[in-house]
Amino acid sequence: MSSTRTRWRLGLTATALLVASTVVPGPARADADDVTDYAITVHPERSDAKIDDTMYGVFFEDINRAADGGLYPELVQNRSFEYSTADNSSYTPLTSWTVSGTARAVSDDGRLDARNRTYLALDGGSSVTNAGYNTGIRVESGKAYDFSVWARADASTPLTVTLRDAEGTLAEARRLTVRGGWARYRARFTPDRTTSTGRLAVAAEGAVALDMISLLPRDTYKGHGLRKDLAEKIAALHPGFVRFPGGCLVNTGSMQGYDEASGYQRKRAYQWKDTVGPVEQRATNANFWGYNQSYGLGYYEYFQFAEDVGAMPLPVVPALVTGCGQNKAVDDDTLLQRHIQDTLDLIEFANGPVTSEWGARRARMGHPRPFHLTHLEVGNEENLPREFFTRFEKFRTAVEAAYPDVTVISNAGPDDSGSTFDTAWQLNRDANVDMVDEHYYNSPQWFLQNNDRYDSYDRNGPKVFLGEYASGGNTFKNALSEAAYMTGLERNADVVKLASYAPLLANEDYVQWRPDMIWFNNHASWGSADYEVQKLFMNNVGDRVVPSTATGTPTLNGPLSGAVGLSTWATTAAYDDVSVTGADGGTLLGDDFGGDASQWTHTGGGSWSVQDGQYVQTDVAAENTMVTAGDPAWHDYDLHVKAIKKSGKEGFLVAFGVKDTGNYYWWNLGGWNNTTSAVEQAVDGGKSSLISKPGSIETGRAYDVDIKIRGRQVTLYLDGQEWGSFTDDKPAEPFRQVVTRDAKSGDVVVKVVNAQAAAARTAIDLGGAKVAPEARVTTLAAGPEAVNSETATPVAPVTSTLEGVADRFTYTFPANSVTFLRIRQR
Structure with a gap:
């Protein structure tokens, strides 16, 4: 994609004005101050890459828990009594089960098979009840659910299987008789009420061994x-x-x-x-x-x-x-x-x-x-x-x-x-x-x-x-x-x-x-x-990419600026001799922690205190314990820190360019279980690695950490040796597009993303293609912080028909939107 860096706030370019005067526009324009103008040029006579049918999956x-209790719709949790403290410290073979009477988890030669290691021995007059997943077992009125259990008993032993919730019985109880060695016994339930808090219970009139207790919906994909x-x-x-x-x-x-x-x-x-x-x-x-x-x-x-x-x-x-x-x-x-x-x-x-x-x-x-x-x-x-x-x-x-x-x-x-x-x-x-x-x-x-x-x-x-x-x-x-x-x-x-x-x-x-x-x-x-x-x-x-170009959104990148910070992640660490010096040699910050830590603001977790002339974080379990100092407007400076890892899984973190708790850079030394060091950038809380290298941090060793910032160029030094550098000057372009051709339908699909608060009034040039006068439009548009949930779907597709389509037309793409225009070629 080629792009230019010119923004027109007061109107369209001369070419775009000519286009706009001869077509029916798209959605109504926003106020001029809320509109950014763009142009998309399509070259339909050419084809770029072929798109395979398997492109997206x-x-x-x-x-x-995507499988059990999810896509695999088993309603019984821990159905084979295999949960174990060896797997999870909170587990036992009876996790998710409640016992009334006497029941024992047994692992011996009498088990169902070599891979089902544990089964339940239930005494006569006893029962077990399963709580399922989430709030309980979900069943719907009038739908069928298949129950099964593997069981054995030395003598003929009746089992009673019930499905109920706090309000009472959900379906008629089922009685099964267990005889002899391991065999599978089945029943079907058809509840007369819908609930999400059901419980499945199995009661035995005599001694019995149970395994693989299951309840599955009959209606599946x-x-x-x-x-x-x-x-x-x-x-x-x-x-x-x-x-x-x-x-x-x-x-x-x-x-x-x-x-x-x-x-x-x-x-x-x-x-x-x-x-x-x-x-x-x-x-x-x-x-x-x-x-x-x-x-x-x-x-x-x-x-x-x-x-x-x-x-x-x-x-x-x-x-x-x-x-x-x-x-x-x-x-x-x-x-x-x-x-x-x-x-x-x-x-x-x-x-x-x-x-x-x-x-x-x-x-x-x-x-x-x-x-x-x-x-x-x-x-x-x-x-x-x-x-x-x-x-x-x-x-x-x-x-x-x-x-x-x-x-x-x-x-x-x-x-x-x-x-x-x-x-x-x-x-x-x-x-x-x-x-x-x-x-x-x-x-x-x-x-x-x-x-x-x-x-x-x-x-x-x-x-x-x-x-x-x-x-x-x-x-x-x-x-x-x-x-x-x-x-x-x-x-x-x-x-x-x-x-x-x-x-x-x-x-x-x-x-x-x-x-x-x-x-x-x-x-x-x-x-x-x-x-x-x-x-x-x-x-x-679509089947092929159709070549296209678009203008872009100009960005004004000033120097990388922000305060400084110290942090830890699952470690304890000590910091000393912090200094920030401007490019002109002037001192912006100096702290040897000979007194208090009044220059620092605690924005994260952890436990910080001044100890023996060092600033120490002592909570080994805490993650992101950031403390900051300085002015968010600082730029073009040199940061020096002496850092010592004292204990824990990882190393330590030194931050720069700190704007607030969600926007900063930090040099993560000994991250990822002390296997890698990287510079990460946080933007609105989301982090990305800008540069990374394998490496670990030694416990008890003092490291000299130096970070030099000039403009948007950052150079990092560890113990006086250059560790790496990067320039953070790539624009975050909010207006992106691609055009594809769908051979089956004959459509050209113009796909436009406008990830900004301003609407994007766009002149679209289809390169002389003969097209139908109507296009099918599908739009996703919502506030940037919108989140779909069980009860609300603010982000959902809206389809419409756009009239007045020609080989040149204008369309205003809404703020914060994804829009697909399906245009039929004649």
Whole structure:
């Protein structure tokens, strides 16, 4: 995109005036002071990048309890009594259960099977009641729910199963008689009332063993066992692919395998073979995100769901290198070879004939036809690029030898830049890898500044899979910045072949990560503002990019300015000899803490005090304990600090350019569990890394930290040696556009993001194209802080018809809006 830096407040340019005089304008104009003028020029006679049908997809990870109690609609929590303090300190085998009488969790040779390690021994006259998820078990009047339990009893033993809430019985009780060894017993409930606070109880008249107590809705998405409202919201996106099952839960854990002799080992990496076959034979595993996952939603269900929504399945397998802050490479060639073979078996499970071992397993589960797997990813966000790539090459070699039509995807670590990113990309380029997965979570400002990120990527190098990205919030402001960025993804569709926002789902009562695209509880679900943006783009992709240019919004960047600050994150630290000197040599601040700390303002958490001539933060658990000093108008200065880490997980932080609690820069030394140092910029609370390097901070050692600011250039020194530098001068352009052609409909789709408070009166030149006089308009417009919720949807699409369309016309794009104009070519 080319842009100019001229703003017209008083009217249109001469060309635009000529255009405006011959057409019917778009929406009514705002007052002149609230309007910024732009021009978009389209070149319909030319075509740029082809856009694949798989361009946009979704990424599912079992985070925020997205699976159990969510997309996998099991209503019973801890149905197989496998919760354990080994997995979560607050867990016991009876978590979510209430016992009346006598019940014992038992793990012995009498268990149901090797992977269901624990069962419940219930004495006669006793009962257990399950509380479900969120506020309780959700059932709806007139709908059917299937109950099942695996049970055994030495003598014929009646069970009574009830479904009720505080107001009374929800459905007629069911009686089952258990006889002999382990067997599955079933019943069906049809409630006559709707509730979100139900409880399921099982009472025994005699001694009995119980396992896998389950209550599932009969009405599921396409009858394939997934929660209908969540699956329908995902399907409404029309995703081109589904990436699963993670994420950090793929490449973390002990990396140990299942051992039939010793039993299932806890806290191991996600392995697909644990998740297929009869559900009662699937393992329950500790999830990286702090809770247990039942694997009721397994690889078969993922493949089936991808097929049901018309998407390409894209599984991720572990590479025996842990990422997500753990940073460990497993050196065990036997284990590595087993994982490689498991990956080959996975492809056979997806694509193999019913005469093959794993193709037969798929057929027995109900799907004799292959799932047509074409892409597979190895690893996720590794911070050890060389160790990862050594292993990746072995996976790729094995897969290409056996399945040459399957694309094996590599990755570039957890950040958008830095030494890990650069090393990973160089290894991928040198080895001619087909596709590289990039991940980054940055501030809205970063997304507005980096629309051109992929403009300069090598067109002949590896393609990009943007597997995870988000702007750090669920307000419309966040969604606008992502929409602006997506115009750059589409413009570079010859490089960026796949892209997915992350994470996909969040249960509002069990949140480990924000933001998230779709939110839910046990009775409702709603799409965020980000969901509405993703849906609009994913349903209006087009087949090819049509070249276009637009004018831009001028920005006036003065010098980087702000006060200074000190902070810690999960550490205790001491600071001394703070000085701020102006470029002219004058002293702006000096503090050796020989007295008090009256020059400093405490804006964060933690516990600060002056001790022995140092300023010390002593709360090892506190995060972002910022204290600040100075004037937000300071600029062109030198900051010196002496810092000592005293204890804790990380290093220390020195801030500069501090405007307020949400807007500042800081040098994070020894962050990310003391593995990386980076300069981060916070804008309205959302942070982005500007420069990063691997490195750790020693406990007890005094470091000299110096930061030099000249204009918008920042140079950083550690112990007198230059550590790095950057210039923060990229404009955050609020007006972005891309144009695509939809061959099926014959439409040209003009997609415009106006992420500012002023309306954008725009002269649109379609380059002489013959077009219909009407266009279909879809608009998302709301206040920048608007948030969708269960009870309100301020960010929702509005469709209308625009008349008076010609090859030249004007349209005023509302303030804070995303607008798609579908214009039919004749």
